[in-house]
Amino acid sequence: MKKRMFMLMSVVMVFVLVFVAGCGSGSTPTSTEKKPFVIGAVFDITGAASSLGIPEKNSAQMLVDQINKAGGINGHKVDLKILDDKSTPAEAALDIKQLIEQDKVLAVIGASTSGASMSMVPIAMDKQIPMVSAAASALIVRPASEHKWIFKTAQPDDLVAKVVVKYLKDHNLTNVAFVPVNNDFGNSGLKEFQNQAKEAGINIVTVQKFEASDTDMTAQLTKVRDAKPQAVIVWSTPPSAAYVAKSFKQLGLTMPQIQSHGIGNKAFIDVAGDAANGVIFPAGKLLAVDTLPSSDPQKSVLSKYASDYKATFPNQALSTFGGHAYDATKMVLDALKAGGDNPTPAGIRDYLEKISNYPGITGMFNMSASEHNGLDTSSMVWIKIDNGKWTLAQN
Amino acid sequence: MDSSSLVQYILTGLAQGGLYALVGLGFVLIYNVTGIINFVQGEFVMLGAMLAVTYERMGLPLPMVIVLAVLSVALIGAGLEVISIRPARRATPLTLIIITIGLSLAVRGIALLIWGTDPLVIPAFSGTEPIKILGGALMPQQIWIMGATAVSVLALYIFLDLTVMGKAFRACVINKMGASLMGISPRRMSTLAFALGAAIGALGGVVFAPTLASYDMGVALGVKGFVAAVLGGLTSVPGVILSGFIVGIGESFGTAFISSGYKDAISLFILLLVLLVRPQGLFGIYGGKRV
Numbered sequence: 001m002k003k004r005m006f007m008l009m010s011v012v013m014v015f016v017l018v019f020v021a022g023c024g025s026g027s028t029p030t031s032t033e034k035k036p037f038v039i040g041a042v043f044d045i046t047g048a049a050s051s052l053g054i055p056e057k058n059s060a061q062m063l064v065d066q067i068n069k070a071g072g073i074n075g076h077k078v079d080l081k082i083l084d085d086k087s088t089p090a091e092a093a094l095d096i097k098q099l100i101e102q103d104k105v106l107a108v109i110g111a112s113t114s115g116a117s118m119s120m121v122p123i124a125m126d127k128q129i130p131m132v133s134a135a136a137s138a139l140i141v142r143p144a145s146e147h148k149w150i151f152k153t154a155q156p157d158d159l160v161a162k163v164v165v166k167y168l169k170d171h172n173l174t175n176v177a178f179v180p181v182n183n184d185f186g187n188s189g190l191k192e193f194q195n196q197a198k199e200a201g202i203n204i205v206t207v208q209k210f211e212a213s214d215t216d217m218t219a220q221l222t223k224v225r226d227a228k229p230q231a232v233i234v235w236s237t238p239p240s241a242a243y244v245a246k247s248f249k250q251l252g253l254t255m256p257q258i259q260s261h262g263i264g265n266k267a268f269i270d271v272a273g274d275a276a277n278g279v280i281f282p283a284g285k286l287l288a289v290d291t292l293p294s295s296d297p298q299k300s301v302l303s304k305y306a307s308d309y310k311a312t313f314p315n316q317a318l319s320t321f322g323g324h325a326y327d328a329t330k331m332v333l334d335a336l337k338a339g340g341d342n343p344t345p346a347g348i349r350d351y352l353e354k355i356s357n358y359p360g361i362t363g364m365f366n367m368s369a370s371e372h373n374g375l376d377t378s379s380m381v382w383i384k385i386d387n388g389k390w391t392l393a394q395n
Numbered sequence: 396m397d398s399s400s401l402v403q404y405i406l407t408g409l410a411q412g413g414l415y416a417l418v419g420l421g422f423v424l425i426y427n428v429t430g431i432i433n434f435v436q437g438e439f440v441m442l443g444a445m446l447a448v449t450y451e452r453m454g455l456p457l458p459m460v461i462v463l464a465v466l467s468v469a470l471i472g473a474g475l476e477v478i479s480i481r482p483a484r485r486a487t488p489l490t491l492i493i494i495t496i497g498l499s500l501a502v503r504g505i506a507l508l509i510w511g512t513d514p515l516v517i518p519a520f521s522g523t524e525p526i527k528i529l530g531g532a533l534m535p536q537q538i539w540i541m542g543a544t545a546v547s548v549l550a551l552y553i554f555l556d557l558t559v560m561g562k563a564f565r566a567c568v569i570n571k572m573g574a575s576l577m578g579i580s581p582r583r584m585s586t587l588a589f590a591l592g593a594a595i596g597a598l599g600g601v602v603f604a605p606t607l608a609s610y611d612m613g614v615a616l617g618v619k620g621f622v623a624a625v626l627g628g629l630t631s632v633p634g635v636i637l638s639g640f641i642v643g644i645g646e647s648f649g650t651a652f653i654s655s656g657y658k659d660a661i662s663l664f665i666l667l668l669v670l671l672v673r674p675q676g677l678f679g680i681y682g683g684k685r686v
Binding site: 045046047048050051053054182208209210211213214215216218219220222223225226238239243246249250251252267270271273274275 | 397400403404406407408410411507511512513514515516518519523525532533534606607609611615646647650651654655656658659
């Protein structure tokens with residue numbers, strides 16, 4: 001009995017093998033089909049920054065799928081290789097090495113966070129492969145003369161700091177507390193804010209850091225309360241940013257709570273619950289796309305992205321982070337298109353540097369040899385969270 | 396600093412400490428019976444929180460959510476013991492500990508596949524209006540967490556002191572050989588220890604779910620619970636509870652008086668200090684009886 005079963009199984013296995021092999025040979029690309037263009041992406045798909053990485057991965061993939069469906073670029077399909085850096089800089093460095101050395105990519109998109117992007121920069125520079133980061137820190141691309149191959153699409157923290165400092169000045173809030181997360185994002189935000197607050201005559205009465213994995217910030221905020229600031233500025237990403245809002249409510253603090261552009265995704269509202277109400281933060285225009293005037297140069301790009309994303313991922317909310325990756329991917333695809341049948345990394349780099357008056361999701365981009373981010377303060381608006389919804393706040 | 400701030404630091408520390416104690420309690424329970432430091436303990440907390448989210452979204456009432464999540468994780472804990480620890484029971488404790496590390500990675504990976512990476516939450520059990528105590532503020536959910544710790548300790552005492560199975564369990568802790576001569580199966584007691592440890596961890600996860608349910612939450616909580624367990628001497632129930640609160644209050648006062656940037660470093664520093672000065676833990680008896 002057992003023997004017969006074995007025989008039967010073997011026969012079935014052989015059939016399966018033959019069938020699979022047959023299929024394989026059937027789908028081998030014919031020589032007339034053009035070689036695909038291979039580009040790489042590194043996102044924080046799992047780990048602490050996954051609320052950034054997932055919409056980024058989705059947006060990049062969605063755009064590439066759309067292009068391929070429409071026949072590819074100059075007749076070539078685009079092969080997007082996406083790797084997960086697990087929200088750690090060390091993994092990000094390994095990922096970009098793998099993409100460049102094994103997959104021979106023409107350009108790399110990512111990573112999601114500043115720390116991970118920073119660890120990729122020296123590798124992209126060394127291998128002379130263009131890299132377009134979706135992360136915030138200005139240090140990723142500055143100075144541009146030493147970052148020839150590096151570009152980025154997210155608003156830099158010095159730009160956001162400028163927007164926040166202007167708001168504080170306009171509202172006469174001169175004594176403020178700064179509460180950053182203790183990682184590259186928070187520390188870089190702190191440095192930029194300190195520089196600009198000093199120039200604007202704004203006094204930072206206390207700085208209280210917390211860890212990205214913390215879930216209770218009442219101790220930090222108690223120290224903030226003792227320092228009696230007129231406003232509290234929080235510089236972090238969800239979920240930790242949401243716990244600051246929760247602890248803020250727990251202690252019954254009443255001063256304005258200004259958060260950073262890092263909370264531009266639904267995870268913040270989901271985790272903070274009713275503690276999110278009243279929080280204001282500067283963000284790209286995507287979150288207020290419905291209330292944006294049609295005269296805005298980004299309006300049509302934003303509306304298309306918003307409706308495409310909602311149609312492709314009906315269960316996921318829009319986030320500005322997805323927009324950063326969408327812009328980065330779109331720029332690289334445009335550069336490929338300009339490269340004809342044989343795009344080169346150097347050609348892509350030169351194209352990226354010449355992008356100007358380019359309406360993206362994140363803002364109007366104007367790249368140059370000395371500026372590899374190309375955004376100004378006009379790319380940001382103030383958003384207020386009201387009843388668990390993003391609304392355009394009066395500036 | 397005024398007195399209300401001081402009260403707030405103590406309350407914050409107690410609230411965090413209650414959770415650390417609850418996680419640490421699971422470590423102690425399993426270590427006592429099996430001699431294994433069970434690194435899946437943090438994942439039991441995660442599973443408790445995740446299943447609470449799942450059951451809550453199915454529309455079940457809160458008491459059902461709590462009971463079902465705790466029971467499910469207890470079953471998972473027992474199941475993991477049967478498939479992975481029991482076949483290797485003749486291996487050295489080090490091997491078994493490595494097995495639990497592998498298990499924790501597997502459980503986390505499976506949770507990632509099932510629930511994804513987004514942080515999830517369920518509504519707070521009793522609203523989100525803070526309660527004022529002596530000028531400090533405490534969330535109702537934090538009282539739930541401390542209550543869960545108290546209930547776990549009480550239930551453990553009743554089980555261990557007043558039931559026959561509990562006595563068999565204790566007999567196994569005191570003398571495995573003697574216990575098996577009396578007809579008690581140490582194998583079954585090991586499974587029971589994992590089920591109980593998992594249940595206690597899951598209870599912690601359920602009461603923490605209004606704050607966070609995420610596939611990777613078990614790592615951070617597991618480390619803090621482990622610190623509490625080692626600090627308490629690994630074998631003592633009162634020790635681990637007290638140590639949990641010491642770690643919680645240490646972190647909160649460390650934030651207040653040293654720097655908020657060193658919160659995690661402080662608990663690990665306390666651990667190193669204790670291991671150097673008193674390797675048996677604050678409440679342990681050196682070379683004490685364990686099986």
